[in-house]
Amino acid sequence: MARLTDGAASVGLVEPRLAHYGQPITLQCKATLPCFDLVYETYGELNAARSNAVLICHALSGDHHAAGYHSVDDAKPGWWENCIGPGKPIDTAKFFVVALNNLGGCNGSTGPLSLNPATGEPWGESFPAVTVKDWVMTQAMLADTLGIDRFAAVIGGSLGGMQALQWAIDYPRRLAHAVVIAAAPKLSAQNIAFNEIARQAIQADPDFLGGRYFEAATKPRKGLMLARMVGHVTYLSDDGMGVKFGRELKSGDLRSAQDVQFQVESYLHYQGTAFSERFDANTYLLMTRALDYFDPALECGGDLVKAFSNVAARFLVLSFTSDWRFAPERSDEIVDALIAARKDVVSATIEARNGHDSFLLPNERYFDVLGGYLDSVAQREASA
């Protein structure tokens, strides 16, 4: 069972690359993008048969930098370093791993911060609405660029898991396996409500300026911070927060109480501030909208079983016991629909106390199941 990756090897220094697409594409919202860039990273080697490629789809605030370091001075590695690398569950000794920043992102791929060629100005709030379906379409274009006809697996957690699900529906012949972690077939009203609170926090910030904040060389920091704080609370669990922070006082003494009193407040402030510096507000609005609109069953009259009818990929569906934002029951909806559609599926509910965030954290059983599944994927691909 030993799959924890403490001290395990890293993919080391990595370099982002840019793929440029000069042809216009029509998005699901009917808007046309005249051209766009996707920034991506790859780890490991593509085999001669081009059959060992794995696509990593990122969640709300993720990007293409999933593993390794950009320079020897980097304080932090990529966001899924504990899971991607030689000997890790997503084993770069076996797989050629592709990670990208989704269209509409703010870390190098075309998004609201990019210039609109029609106006010469940044797109800002006028960047067209993108959907999970659009992301999957542009990811397939990236696969074409890389000469990957079929992924051994498309893997993602949370919003990333929704992309893996959409892949299996939209491109049934272009992936052998879909790994859907801590996701749902669509958001609940409660989930949409949390996203709307986050959006309102951003839009109500005086520095939002109707989404044209960049023209005033400012950004809605307070709003982004608040949005992230709300998000963070929903990504953790009561129990997990209790263990991590308890009621510890930052100052250690109520008499010297200042703005920040409890450790948990300090933590949220730090996370919120860091996020507001690195993330673009318009991208956050766009990504949460994509999350809200995701509902692949809608095209089939709300019938998820029917939506899965053409699926050819095998599924691994994972959830975490303390995740209340994307609860195990939501993963079960995916699993049950796959069974009803007579598709291959493996599901496990991982005992974990860190809420939705659990999908980003090392956990012995989580890595055992994920690594074990991907081992069997690698073996199948090798013997195919």
Added chain:
Amino acid sequence: MRRDLQIIAALINPGARVLDLGCGDGALLRHLADRKGVNGYGIEKGAAEISACVRAGVNVIEHDLDLGLGRFPDDSFDMVVMAETLQAVAEPARLIDEMLRIGEECIVTFPNFGHWRCRLQLATKGRMPVARHLPHQWYDTPNIHLCTFRDFERLANTKGLPIIERFVVDGAHAVQRYINRFPNLFGTVAFYRLGRAEPAYGLGPGQPALATASGA
């Protein structure tokens, strides 16, 4: 493959839609997929067992049978199998109803508490039997609903469930002639293939298969 799983496999038609409750390491489903083109699913709650299924490429769903089978719609399977698990679930009678709601037929196997060794231990020592096929002490046993073959058939009879087939075997899962004369006394494990409560089905309801076992 385990001898008892071979017996079960022989009862399953090629291409059947199979659900295996308490599928363990997935050996039965692997065998059925390889030999009979069966696209099956296993239900399991043990982490080690699930891990084994994952590595074997078996469709395994983590689920606790004590939560029932409400997540599966009516008529989703041709055959629902439960090997050596009936005695360990919270509500065996309801689970059998559920199995026959979601499946056309079911196969249930369980250890016999009416085996002569069990009877002898209880009679002579006055203690809960511990045998090779029932190795646990009363306080740490997962087997919370032990029964005899006769008990089970009475339940099937009460529910009007036809027993389509029955195999009774010894501790090595071998069929012996002497067992079939007094199955509830000499049988260690029984395999029951049950159908839904409908008339004109198999032996039909109201005909307990043990009627010939002369009171044993």
